[in-house]
Amino acid sequence: MLTLHCPYCGVNADETELDAGGEAHIKRHGPGSDDNQFHDYLFTRENPKGVHLERWRHAAGCGKWFHAARCTATLEVFGTYPAQVYEPPQDIKDAISAKRPGWSWREFE
Amino acid sequence: MKHYSAFAVAREALRYHTGWERAWRSPEPKKRYDVIIVGAGGHGLATAYYLGKNYGIQNVAIIEKGWLGGGNTGRNTTIIRSNYLQDPSAAIYEKARSLYEGLSQDLNYNVMFSPRGVMMLAQTQHEIRGYQRTAHANALQGVKTEWITPERVKELVPIINLDGPRYPVLGALWQERGGTARHDAVAWGYARACSAMGMDIIQQCEVTGVRSENGHVVGVDTTKGAIDCDKLGMVVAGHSGQLAEMAGFRLPLEGIALQALVSEPIKPCMDVVVMANTVHGYMSQSDKGEMVIGGGTDGFNNYTQRGSFHHAEETVRALVETFPMISRLKMLRQWGGIVDMTGDRSPLISKTPLGGCFINGGWGTGGFKAIPGSGWGMAQLMATGHSPLTEAFSLDRFKEGRFIDESVAAGVAH
Ligand SMILES: Cc1cc2nc3c(=O)[nH]c(=O)nc-3n(C[C@H](O)[C@H](O)[C@H](O)COP(=O)(O)OP(=O)(O)OC[C@H]3O[C@@H](n4cnc5c(N)ncnc54)[C@H](O)[C@@H]3O)c2cc1C
Ligand SMILES: [Zn+2]
Numbered sequence: 331m332l333t334l335h336c337p338y339c340g341v342n343a344d345e346t347e348l349d350a351g352g353e354a355h356i357k358r359h360g361p362g363s364d365d366n367q368f369h370d371y372l373f374t375r376e377n378p379k380g381v382h383l384e385r386w387r388h389a390a391g392c393g394k395w396f397h398a399a400r401c402t403a404t405l406e407v408f409g410t411y412p413a414q415v416y417e418p419p420q421d422i423k424d425a426i427s428a429k430r431p432g433w434s435w436r437e438f439e
Numbered sequence: 440m441k442h443y444s445a446f447a448v449a450r451e452a453l454r455y456h457t458g459w460e461r462a463w464r465s466p467e468p469k470k471r472y473d474v475i476i477v478g479a480g481g482h483g484l485a486t487a488y489y490l491g492k493n494y495g496i497q498n499v500a501i502i503e504k505g506w507l508g509g510g511n512t513g514r515n516t517t518i519i520r521s522n523y524l525q526d527p528s529a530a531i532y533e534k535a536r537s538l539y540e541g542l543s544q545d546l547n548y549n550v551m552f553s554p555r556g557v558m559m560l561a562q563t564q565h566e567i568r569g570y571q572r573t574a575h576a577n578a579l580q581g582v583k584t585e586w587i588t589p590e591r592v593k594e595l596v597p598i599i600n601l602d603g604p605r606y607p608v609l610g611a612l613w614q615e616r617g618g619t620a621r622h623d624a625v626a627w628g629y630a631r632a633c634s635a636m637g638m639d640i641i642q643q644c645e646v647t648g649v650r651s652e653n654g655h656v657v658g659v660d661t662t663k664g665a666i667d668c669d670k671l672g673m674v675v676a677g678h679s680g681q682l683a684e685m686a687g688f689r690l691p692l693e694g695i696a697l698q699a700l701v702s703e704p705i706k707p708c709m710d711v712v713v714m715a716n717t718v719h720g721y722m723s724q725s726d727k728g729e730m731v732i733g734g735g736t737d738g739f740n741n742y743t744q745r746g747s748f749h750h751a752e753e754t755v756r757a758l759v760e761t762f763p764m765i766s767r768l769k770m771l772r773q774w775g776g777i778v779d780m781t782g783d784r785s786p787l788i789s790k791t792p793l794g795g796c797f798i799n800g801g802w803g804t805g806g807f808k809a810i811p812g813s814g815w816g817m818a819q820l821m822a823t824g825h826s827p828l829t830e831a832f833s834l835d836r837f838k839e840g841r842f843i844d845e846s847v848a849a850g851v852a853h
Binding site: 331332345346349350352353365366369370372373374375376377378379382384400402403404405 | 678680681689690691692693694737738739740741742743747748749781782837838
């Protein structure tokens with residue numbers, strides 16, 4: 331069973347305590363954006379076989395949203411971090427790079 | 440290809456079964472094909488078969504990274520039905536269901552289609568209204584389904600508990616000509632027929648790149664070298680995103696794990712398929728006597744073909760309430776497959792931004808039942824550039840807001 335560390339309440343939470351919220355760091359384009367941007371925001375997903383940055387909610391715990399960096403091919407967890415950021419913090423990027431040298435995901439690496 | 444028949448069985452019995460030949464050839468790839476299909480699951484093989492049968496396009500290779508039928512086609516719980524709400528879905532699933540009726544004869548291969556009836560239980564007021572609406576829609580679409588009462592449910596499924604404490608059975612949507620088929624046999628039957636037409640099925644060969652010139656596909660790179668083609672069909676279910684990336688575009692879909700399990704074999708006790716979508720579980724009995732059980736998907740992106748214990752537990756818990764007699768059954772096997780879920784939970788059968796490159800995917804949790812119809816439509820699209828069966832399922836529907844709002848592939852309903 332998947333276990334994720336909640337960065338707010340510090341609990342190592344089981345999958346049964348968590349709600350998966352899908353891909354993270356999706357950019358919502360503002361007024362004046364074109365159809366393609368809105369289409370991508372709503373529907374297009376990275377769907378990588380490998381490093382995935384995603385949103386989770388500690389539903390049966392503190393109730394807050396956070397981010398996780400995880401590998402979809404091995405289910406390995408690289409780390410979790412708070413929701414109030416546009417991209418993963420440096421320590422998470424380093425943790426991923428240590429295990430997956432040369433990885434890249436959208437504009438992050 | 441030697442014809443299978445009762446006579447052939449008798450003849451072989453008399454000579455110790457020494458005369459059977461391999462069902463399909465395993466050739467080395469040629470340098471060039473008119474059409475390459477990536478993925479030898481049911482949908483890829485059926486596409487190749489109807490390209491040959493309906494359009495005479497037989498210089499075709501089907502390239503498979505593992506073994507044919509080893510993806511979701513060999514991992515599903517084989518429910519076949521066509522009782523969908525929206526017209527485009529009803530059309531393609533009913534086309535598929537009706538092709539299943541004659542598929543064994545058509546392929547000269549017993550796919551064990553068993554139209555034993557599929558029952559979808561209504562266990563809330565909301566479901567009653569939903570299924571009655573579907574039954575009316577089906578009447579207009581020419582798909583035979585009916586709304587049945589709890590008494591009729593009990594008649595058809597004596598082992599069911601109608602008055603479960605939380606979710607009593609309030610009625611059901613019943614499709615008498617729905618049922619099951621042998622999943623491997625569907626893949627094997629199409630493979631044998633494709634091979635007999637001279638098509639090459641190349642197993643243990645992974646496509647690693649898509650080559651194009653001036654916006655048009657010209658071939659693929661594989662672990663057995665480069666192979667040229669005029670047209671390319673990507674039919675790789677959970678790996679659609681990877682293939683699209685090789686071809687330079689992205690897709691509105693994500694892969695997640697769906698799992699199933701089977702019990703020890705027991706004597707015949709249930710001769711229809713029962714689905715209970717409110718409590719997230721469904722069950723049928725295989726010809727071997729095992730109870731075949733499926734439930735919900737994991738909620739997160741996943742490429743490991745296994746499930747998680749707590750989902751199996753949830754499913755079994757729900758089914759024990761509905762069928763109390765299964766409470767002491769031992770479970771024998773559990774497995775998972777990676778299902779490709781689109782934004783509106785309906786499939787993609789479409790041209791792509793790359794010329795000559797077509798995609799068939801996004802069947803999610805419910806594409807086994809669609810294999811013959813999907814192959815039929817995809818072959819028409821690839822051969823002629825247009826198919827009435829598939830046009831509603833094009834990629835641009837998301838941008839245009841033409842969703843096929845149907846939980847065709849939603850978490851549990853197969
Ligand atoms: C547990 C479970 C239960 C299900 N129950 C039902 C059900 O009851 N009824 C129903 O209708 N549907 C059901 N489904 C869904 C159904 O199984 C699928 O929709 C259907 O089998 C998809 O067929 P396919 O041919 O598209 O994909 P697959 O059978 O997965 O075939 C795709 C093939 O592509 C190959 N491939 C991938 N990448 C590459 C590459 N780079 N190079 C070469 N080959 C590649 C794979 O190895 C695979 O063999 C279920 C699915 C699961 C997992
Ligand atoms: Zn928490």
